[in-house]
Amino acid sequence: MSEPTGLRARKKERTRDAIADAAVSLFLEHGFDRVSVNEIAAAAEISKPTLFRYFPTKEDLVLHRFADHQGEAARVVRGRESGIEPVTALRRHFRAALDRYDPVTGLNDHPQVVAFHRLVFSTPSLAGRLTRYQLEDEEALADALGEGIQAHVQAAQVLAIQRVLARANWQKIADGRSAGDVHPEAVADADEAFNQLQ
Amino acid sequence: MSEPTGLRARKKERTRDAIADAAVSLFLEHGFDRVSVNEIAAAAEISKPTLFRYFPTKEDLVLHRFADHQGEAARVVRGRESGIEPVTALRRHFRAALDRYDPVTGLNDHPQVVAFHRLVFSTPSLAGRLTRYQLEDEEALADALGEGIQAHVQAAQVLAIQRVLARANWQKIADGRSAGDVHPEAVADADEAFNQLQ
DNA sequence: GTTACTCGGTTAAAAAAGCAACCTGGTAAT
DNA sequence: ATTACCAGGTTGCTTTTTTAACCGAGTAAC
Structure with missing residues (x-):
């Protein structure tokens, strides 16, 4: 088992x-x-x-941590409880990640994590390949959301939000602030962004 | 190289x-x-x-350290400088081992070494297999010494001496004395034994 | 304009390790 | 007396790893 x-x-x-x-x-x-x-x-x-x-x-030596999360958004949608809207499920999932300071949210001030993010974002070939991963993730999420162009659009929008939020959080951390300090803003930003979408 | x-x-x-x-x-x-x-x-x-x-x-898990020394006596004899008698070469070799407190001489008081020796000597199957190793060693030494019964006798006598000396040293260590303290006696015993043989 | 590196990445063959199932001999319950 | 188990070892078969050699692209030397 x-x-x-x-x-x-x-x-x-x-x-x-x-x-x-x-x-x-x-x-x-x-x-x-x-x-x-x-x-x-x-x-x-x-x-x-x-x-x-x-x-x-060679890039995957760095990106495997992201690769391990591949298809997570799609899984969240497929595994949601009945009666819950897909976007709501994704929103709660992101919020939970924020609360546990998951590195994927950008809201993590451990020196290793910060250095790791800087490495990824400042190395063109890594950033490039990372977006390719995100594209695949988007495809999978679109599949989970249904068919037609609107599923694709929705998938792209949700993942774009997560990307922007993560980037904003990371920027604040990179400016020297602590994760705990940034957390309320991160939650507020996420609420605002998801509200706008819904 | x-x-x-x-x-x-x-x-x-x-x-x-x-x-x-x-x-x-x-x-x-x-x-x-x-x-x-x-x-x-x-x-x-x-x-x-x-x-x-x-x-x-299973026994070799313990005895491999002895096994690694297999044929050493024979090698010493074959590799001796010209003009040196076989027994003399072996005698000097043993003396050198004594001086560096080589565990095979029994003259070593490191707790691990002592515990290891006690393990070997107090476990019948181990002691038994160890003597088998020594027999092979004896054969090889006899070969290196020449032909005929006298070569075998000489080999047996030299190895018997080393066994007895090592056992005596180990006994003194087991009684709680330090290796440095026992060393002079060990050298004297070795001299006496080898003198008697030659 | 060759030559000769180095780098990321691949291939084929051979060595090593894993696994499950087996053999033999002893010893303990039933 | 049978059963069943555990011990030390062994036997095929499969998977993993090493090795050395190679490919194609870039780049520095001459």
């Missing part, structure tokens, strides 16, 4: 974490473009083909 | 060490017969067949 945590699966997960950790820490130290995949493989004590078996591209 | 330490070799060595360490520490804690190979494999986070690929028997 759960994950059949065999020896194999456990070691795989650990290897994956080791690779991603080694990569991110090297990237944060020297910059994304200044670190080669060979160096990452060496630091993680694995071979280059193994690295690419775990992560399809 | 050195070990071509590939990724593969490095990981194998680490796995081997991890297995042996897990095994010995479990044995020291609960006793050799009270720990199953399944528990060892679980503690080392490997599967049972993998364990037996690294160590042929």
